[in-house]
Amino acid sequence: MPRSLARPDAVLIQAVIAGALSFAHLHDLADAAGQSGWKAWAYPVSVDLLLVAAWRRLRTARRDRSAWTWFVIALGASLGANIATAGLLDLHQVPAWLRILVAGWPALAFLGGTLLVHSPTTPAPAAPEVEQPTVPDVAVERDDEPAPASAPELAPAPEPASVKPAAPGPIVPAALLDHARKLAEAHRATTGSPMPADTLSTRLGLPADMTRAITTQLQLT
Structure with missing residues (x-):
């Protein structure tokens, strides 16, 4: 027989002594509270x-x-009995509240034991996580979308028949030139072709010489 099993365990002996004393104190307190036999x-x-x-x-x-x-609760009942029977309580005249507590203990102990035994010990398994399917990025191209607008292309102005120096054209304001450029770009994006000079003249409502000056500057810029 191994020596480790033959040697007495000090903790086990101490537990037996403590249990026996606590058992006796609980018995004495219950007997003093009217629970005899x-x-x-x-x-x-x-x-x-x-x-x-x-x-x-x-x-x-x-x-x-x-x-x-x-x-x-159970530890408090055991310690309470040990303290009460240590001379702090007159066991011949037990107070009424202690008699009520001792009388109601069986029902309380039964409730606690039932809840401890029949309550689930392991938590319910969590629902598995469902992975969301990844949607690949697809580039959507629409046929009805107009092609990106490029630099406006206007019809070239006719060359002068003579080699005589042309008279200086009218001065076009910068705001009017910007407005004409926007109209030409919008026409290009909508129809896909450059805006003719006569159409630009009609849209602006300007004289022909002013329109030609605008067309010439748009081609140069």
Whole structure:
């Protein structure tokens, strides 16, 4: 037989002594509260069983608040009996509230033991996460969308028949030139062809010489 098994365990001996004293104190307190005979012996058994059930529950579920609650209640009942029978309480004249507490203990212990035994120990499995399908990025091209507008192309102005120097044309304001450029770009984006000079003259409502000057500057810029 191994020596480790033959040697007495000091912790085990201390537990037996503490359990026996607590058992006797609970019996004495129950007997003083009016629970005589076998009833007085049943009270320490009930307290110890609730304490053991709560401790076993804590070993499997450390974060169970219900197990901690019943463990503290059973431990408080055991410690309370030890303190009450240490001379702080007259066992011949037990107060009424203590008699009520002792009489109601069986129902409380039964409720605690039932909740500890029949409560689930493992949490319900979480629902599996469903991965969302990834949608590839698809470039959508529409046939009805106009092609990107490029630089406006206007019809070239006719060359002068003579080589005589032409008279200086009218001065075109910058705001009018910008407006004409926007009209030409819009016409190009809509029809796909350059805006003719006569169409530009009609849209602007200007004389022919002013329109030609605008057309010439648009070609140059």
